[in-house]
Amino acid sequence: MSRQTIIWALIGLLFVGFISFRALAGRMGRIYVEPKVQAFEEVPADPIPWADQGDRPPRATWNPVTPPAGAIDRRGVWQETDQSGAKIIGWTSWREIKATEVFEARAEALRTGGREPESRLSWPRTIGLWLAALFTLAAFSFLYRDNPFYKFTESVVVGASAAYYMVVGFWDVLVPKLFGALVPWVVREVVQPTLRDPSLADRLAMAAALVLGVMLLMQLVPKVRWMGVWPLAFIIGTFAGLKLFTFIDSDLLGQLRAATAQSPLVVVKELVPGQPLGTGEMIWQSFLASLQNSLLLIGTVCTLFYFFFSMEQKGAAGRVARVGVWFLMITFGAVFGFTVMGRVTLLAKRFEFLFDDWLWLIDPRGVHQLVSTILGVVAGA
């Protein structure tokens, strides 16, 4: 075993030891929830005397009532009838609360001999938190070397994301748009009672979309693969049509305006009433603005010149192109800097999650302070 392997093994062991210590000696990685039980009693509406036979009866109203004892432990939406025969419907919703509040309430109950708070540890959410933490560590383990934990985590992330996109695509696109236009009565009956009747144009458009979609799937059948070319042509044509105009207007003409008309080479910053600006300051601000606009023009021209390949870049042309290369390098540097900033932010957030939500080492949001942790230990939380 090499010296380096031993050092890394020691670092790993230290880390595992620390996690074990935190898990055993203190409180960490727990999510507490508070129940809110709701119950409603049905009050049937009086029948309308002049209603015709076959008319829809008037809707009943639902009044909130005190939930029966033990309702908190019932699962899902429950129903029962009271002594008068009225129907009661109820359910329990669970709200996440701060661990601090739980520990303080339990410590208070212990001190005063009062009633234990109804808040409780949420096992599903706690397991989810631990899974997220372990998956994060497994993803980080790739930095040491490729390993099965990393592979498993990667597969889970890819699978879960693909599944989520598929479900959203089905319920948010296919159901309301396609099925909602072609078979609105089914969608209204099953999932979306507020769905409006589609217009004839909507129906025709969606029928055409369905046909094109099916044709696109024909790409998978070798014998009729040619059918998939038509919807592809439609997609490319539509996309090109949409993009062409906006690119010319926004990126070509817009940028030309920004580099010329909106950026004069000589800028004179005027004295604005209400904003005292001395003469020296005015000259300095004017100089800076003029320099900025001049640099913008020089940078644009030189960079464009670098990409002008119709003539050999020698002599004066070569020098202009080299200036363009410098501007490009500065741009790449800025892009790299911004990318690093973004990646460091992502890493910082994962560390915040590990240290705050999981290990309870820091508490920037004030949800599980150290003092509360001690209180929790005292109260046997």
Place this chain on the structure above:
Amino acid sequence: MLRFLQTLDRRWIFLAMGLAVALPILFEARFPEKPTAVAERAFNTINNLPDGSRVLLSFDFDPASEPELGPMATSLVRHCALRGYSMYFITLWPFGPQMIADKIREVLKEDFPHLVEGVDWVNLGFQAGNEAVMQQAKSDFLRTFPRDVRGISVTQIPMMSGIRTTRDFACLIAVSAGYPGGKEWVQYVVTPERGSATPLKAVVGCTGVQTPQLFPYYPGQLDGLIGAIKGAAEYETLVNDKVEKLNPGAPIPPKYQEAVRRMGPQLVAHVLMVSLIILGNVIYFTSRRRGGGA
């Protein structure tokens, strides 16, 4: 020493970077943020809208970019709520509805409970179709977003009266992580309106990767740009300063200091990275001078 540095295992660099990010978080290191002119312009654009303006907020991001964009989305929603604007939330990303719901819960429901859904703010949710949605919203907003996330038809929502196209909004605020997002909003909705008498104002908040792509649009086609976590921290500082002026001495909740907090690890990590780049160059040139090659 030179030989040791040339053959240094890259995993030590990873460990150093990990510590550079982890230690400032553990010790909660914070540094003051001085807002730049770009962040101030974004702030002033939103702050100077007429009272009761209608603001369209498009949250086009997902959990992968939440660390960067979440804090700026929080500040933007808080700023709009402080100014009393009508807020219309939409998203073009499938994961966007959860991002919108989080901000509504964290900011509007917790700190502005007097604001009423359907009257002061509305969540119109996700629409699939990328640029086609923008194009359609430009000509018929109600047809593009026919109901809110609760399933209520927009014709029954009080604050939707008077909205026909995107031109009926005073400002578009796009918090964007990629495609479709800020760039497409500029191309399809903002730029075509620039020549009109009352052009649609636009502020885009974006990730670090996207910022260089959007800077060319500023300030000609964009009225404000909040770039990466640095921009978010500056904007957050400006909003906190505004609240401080309104309620002197009032404590700032931790959720409104998230971006500034996240700039601590940034500073240390960037110092380490710059040091490593300099060190790498020193090693390279020293090796070359000694004839060892790169």
